[in-house]
Amino acid sequence: MKAAGVALLAAVALPLVRDPRHDAFPLSTYPMFAEPRTTRLTMDYALGETGSGERRTLSPRLVGTGEVMQAYVRLERAVHTGEAPALCAEIAARLHGTDIAWVRIVTGQHDAVDYLVRHIIGPEKERARCKVP
């Protein structure tokens, strides 16, 4: 069985010979936080709007997952496949009975440090808008 153990260790190290961007599970290249990038981010996300027009961020659970990155991917796919209105309605249905009146799915362009530290919100383009039932 030691041979199988050695093979397992070798398999875990094998991704060293492939492009580190081609990640997989469970044999990963472990590329977390390794890719060079700027602080500019274009991203699709959902926003809530109260009856008085107050802006609210919406939790990943409202997008159907407890995981931030899975919510991120769901929103991105919905926008790029034309399914943003359907996802918008799905999110709105989960907000029934809250003070949020509208759900918007937008594509925003932000500088991360400006947004987080200086509270400067970049431009946002609306992709879908739906009323909370």
Add this chain to the structure above:
Amino acid sequence: MQGALSATRLRALRMLLGTYALLYTLARLPELWSIAHYPASEMEATGLARLAMPAPVVISIAVATCVLLGAFVAGWRYRIVAPLAALGLVFVFSYRSAWGQIFHTENLMVLHVCALALAPVDRDGDHAWWVRLLGALTVVTYVMAGIAKLRLAGLSWLDGDQLRNQIAIDNLRKALLGAGTAPLALPLLDRPAWFAPVSIATLVVELTAPVALLGRRLAVAWVTLAWAFHVGVLLLMWIVFPYPLVGFAFLPLLPAEKLLPRKLRL
């Protein structure tokens, strides 16, 4: 490591890491149910998850994996049960990672269970060798993370800008998705000079992992640094790596048998 001690340690690792995998899988069942309802078109095959499956099938496999992991911990019919438990675990967490995000928080747990499934369970066998293999798996994953940074960004990763940008972007995504920002992120993002030492420390922890295989004191020293690194990740990015944070990722490098009640050490 003496024969009896290494057999006890391997047994302790099987029980402790198996219990962790069991509890972790149980805790993920509601989320697996949720992602199993995603449209098949959103799937990105990885590992053993090649096709989208009906939610009841996914959950049945996950529940069966939990049952198998219970038997794995107990050592019941180990030669049959352990490989099946490992296979189930690889499938379940491949499936979880097949929807747009690879969960690097789970690789090592799955790899450890796979290695334990191959290890001897009776008195015969080179138990010390298998304990070292489990430790080597921990070490290799950290070294690979360090090498990936150098391959993708080169030595410029050390100047701190890349790390600062990654932390900024990660926190922005979370803020926009309503998940909140990490407690130390905002105070540090406006102080770029802090990030060069943090970047260097990160690479030092990852690339020096092999020293943990050279002896108990070095193992304890490296494990302490690696654990602190994960605390830092938590405070800067709200990313929880539960396996190392609760210490289980490092148990193969430490006297794991001391965590077992005395009557289970025999």
